Amino acid sequence: MNDKQFYMAQPEWQKVLPALREFHIPPCANSNVQTIYFFTVESTRIVELPGIPDSCLDIVFYLDGPLTNSFVIPSPKERMLFTFAEVGRYVGIRLKPCHHVKQFALSQAELNDQMRWLVLESAPFLSLLWERLIGETMDAAIIAHILAEPIFQQAPLSPQQLLIEQMTSMIYTSNGNITLKQLEQQFCYSARYVRMLFQQHIGMSPKQFMQITQLQHLVNEMKHAPLKTKDILATYPYYDESHFYKMFKKYMNMTPQAYAMLI
Numbered sequence: 245m246n247d248k249q250f251y252m253a254q255p256e257w258q259k260v261l262p263a264l265r266e267f268h269i270p271p272c273a274n275s276n277v278q279t280i281y282f283f284t285v286e287s288t289r290i291v292e293l294p295g296i297p298d299s300c301l302d303i304v305f306y307l308d309g310p311l312t313n314s315f316v317i318p319s320p321k322e323r324m325l326f327t328f329a330e331v332g333r334y335v336g337i338r339l340k341p342c343h344h345v346k347q348f349a350l351s352q353a354e355l356n357d358q359m360r361w362l363v364l365e366s367a368p369f370l371s372l373l374w375e376r377l378i379g380e381t382m383d384a385a386i387i388a389h390i391l392a393e394p395i396f397q398q399a400p401l402s403p404q405q406l407l408i409e410q411m412t413s414m415i416y417t418s419n420g421n422i423t424l425k426q427l428e429q430q431f432c433y434s435a436r437y438v439r440m441l442f443q444q445h446i447g448m449s450p451k452q453f454m455q456i457t458q459l460q461h462l463v464n465e466m467k468h469a470p471l472k473t474k475d476i477l478a479t480y481p482y483y484d485e486s487h488f489y490k491m492f493k494k495y496m497n498m499t500p501q502a503y504a505m506l507i
Contacts, residue, residue: 250416250460250461250464251268251278251279252278252298252299252300252338252341252460253279253298253460253464254293254294254295254296254298255296255463255464255467255507256293256294256296256506256507257281257283257293257294259506259507260291260292260293260294261283261291261293263283263284264281264282264283265281265282265283265383266279266280266281267279267280267281267383267387269391273391274391274396274397274398275340275344275398276339276340276343276344276345276396276397276398277337277338277339277340277343277390277391277396278300278338278339278340279336279337279338280335280336280337280338280386280387280390281335281336281338282333282334282335282336282383282386283333283334283336284332284333284334285328285329285330285331285332285334286331287331290327290328290329291327291328291329292325292326292327292328293325293326293327293328294323294324294325294326294506295317295320295323295324295325295326296320296323296459296463296495296496297319297320297321297322297323297456297459297460297495298319298338298341298456298460299319299341299446299448299453299456299457300319300338300339300340300341301316301317301318301319301338301339301341301343301352301355302316302317302318302336302337302338302339303315303316303317303336303337303339303363303367303370304316304317304328304334304335304336304337305334305335305336305337305363305370305373305374305377305378306330306332306333306334307332307333307334307335307377307378308330308331308332308333308378309330309332311363311364311371311374312362312364313330314362314363314364314370314374315360315361315362315363316348316355316360316361316362316363316366316367317359317360317361318352318355318356318358318360318361318447319341319356319448319456320359321356322494322495322496322497323495323496323497323498324359326359326360335377335386335390337390337396341412341446341453342405342408342409342412342445342446344398344399344401344405345395345396347367347369347395348366348367349365349366349367349368350366351444351447352444352445352446352447353443353444353447353448354447355447356447356448369395370395373389373390373393373395376389377389377390404441404444404445405445407431407433407441408441408442408445408446410431411427411431411438411441411442411450412446412453414427414430415450415453415454415457416457419457419458419461419479419480420453420454420455420456420457420458420459420460420461420480421454421458421479421480421481422454423454424438424439424450424451427450438450455491455495456495458480458481459491459492459495459496462476462480462492463503463507466500466503466504466507467507470504471500473485473488476488488500
């Protein structure tokens, strides 16, 4: 499985929002936007969306009210609930972990330090896009506006940006089952430089990014078929069953068996 086929995901959302509509964007169509999704909050309930670490950055626009109800949501450090209380339509834009949208008022590391940010305080440049979206009612028209937005278009990559693209691609291809030492050897850069690169462009260490990639692949497999611990230990770089349970609970706050019941 490579990075062109695998999309970082939130596997619990479909059960919480049966009418959720997700559209994965092929890399050839847009190199910054990974997924565009739509959901509605009805008048009868508040929606609590469970978010798990995915290394991505989500922009969630509220389309039936003021921009003050729109948010920028970084990858959570552990599974948590995101509450949406305003009745109406929402559209979400999930940016790739190594996206190259640089107009944010904060660095990626700074964005990652908070559960979510108001669009107006972290990404005021998005207000013009929001104004174009609120008048649309069809998914296809909204998607077309987003993909045509110049800020999401691929600009020529700097040598650093190209390098982080190549490193993350290698991590995706391995399902996260790779070491920092292997990255050093493959790209001929020191561990210190690789850590700096990940912190600058993704806002986390390469080790954490690898662990989250492993987690994403693992829960995707869990969603489609029951997994035995012995098979997990044979596929993923956990030392033993205790280490696997410890790492899973670190990010998910529950055991794998408990999480399998949710998806």
